[in-house]
Amino acid sequence: MVLLVLYAYGIYLIEPFRIHRERLAASDIGGSAYSYGLAPKADQYDDAVIQVYAARTWGAKKVLAVHTWIATKGKGADHYQVSQIIGWALNRNGTALFSEAGIPDKSWYGNEPTLLLDLRGRDAELVVDKVEEAIAKYPYADTYTVWPGPNSNTFIAWLGLEVPELGLDLPSTAIGKDWRPWKETFGWSASGSGVQASVYGLLGLTAGFQEGVEVNVLGLSLELDLFDLALELPAVGRVGTAPVDVDLVFSSSESEATGR
Template sequence: MDRQLNVKPKKKFRLSKVAWLVFGLCYVYGIYLIEPFKIHRERLAASDIGGSAYSYCLAPKPEQYEGAVIQVYAARTWGTKKILAVHTWIATKRQAADHYQVSQIIGWALSRNGTALFTEPGIPDKSWYGNEPTLLLDKRGSEAELLIGQVEAAIETYPYADTYTVWPGPNSNTFIAWLGLEVPELGLDLPSTAIGKDWRPWKETFGWSASGTGVQASVYGLLGLTVGFQEGLEVNVLGLSMEVDVFDLALELPAVGRVGTAPVDIDGSVSSTKTDKAGQ
């Protein structure tokens, strides 16, 4: 006898479910688009140099500290990119100046202004789209005064101000890394989450590392190797970096960032191990 196959009837997928799904996705996407710009508007509204409410007190106030200052900061970027990457910027204050100059690359401004490079008075240690800043480099007093002229000249001559690519670069992190190359006395060591820091033009695939204490081979920021006193041993694959910092007993991981000792001590001085050895 022929056996009847038990075939279960297919369930009809109701149109209402599709509509609710589309609505939900649009709602989430709308929050994703609107919230960063809301934070950005609030940040612009409080952009006055005296807006201490937005300062994390990582930089000495000009009215309390007369000496020169050079600082580099990093903070998680906005949107989904912040899972992997940070945005970096540099702040400078000359001897006896009453304000800081904040210099950074802002990609969205390129089409509007013809340049992505912004150098303007501002609060050096503000949040970036609501994300807390981390101090990466801090030089003050006579040491900063000796270097600040070189730093300002390098900022003005940054060659990729009219070009911006989120990945693999050049971007905001490429700019700060380039300053490190131009002024190696800074001893700059950017975190693994500073995607774009390893971007180099084809003709400069081989060269010094951003800290000036080592060497780097990088193929357009997509594949590279860095060995240096500040960086330790660093491997870059598709813009994601992993670093073993031998001298500071720290580890830099993609997306995670630094695990171990901080690059700058709580009192504002650069990690003492590296400072002492670099000065020898």
């Protein structure tokens, strides 16, 4: 079992260097142009929207980890702004932060997205400006480390810290979410509902209303979500109730599209 974990980590660390950057168009980073119907159509929905997604990352890394990103739309806007950290973009653009108008709920390297957070209407309107301001001032945009971070999941967790109104709870498979600089070893959890002690994301403990109780060793997290009756396992992810009721999301999106 230990050898399997070490092998998986070896692939996780080495495989990013195999990517063919020149084959990735900046307008279609990592995904297709297909929407999974988890987000209301921007040109048909006037209210504000904030959504956070996760999808298994590409290649062998997906055995262990997901990639996360955030989509925002202000009230009256006719498009979504999709923001995420892309490691290879750092060398090409001088920043790993990639933010552009796009499809919020498309796949990531062929892997289906999972909706982690869905705020709409007044709830989203109250914090969307704060979220977009936080995105613009992300302090680690000029650095990227696959493991233990800062990486794409560190970015989303940091947004949760900056905007605790989101109540963000990232999955155990979001490796890098627990990365913290040494001077911030102790602090609030990403959801804003609890506390965390984490040594560079390599060893940590989190306890909060949203997260439950979580132990992190070498970036692998085990979480017992007491209030949602769910278990988060390393590599496997969430077992139990989903973070967002997708059936309700589909129903809501269909109603908005038809004007009902």
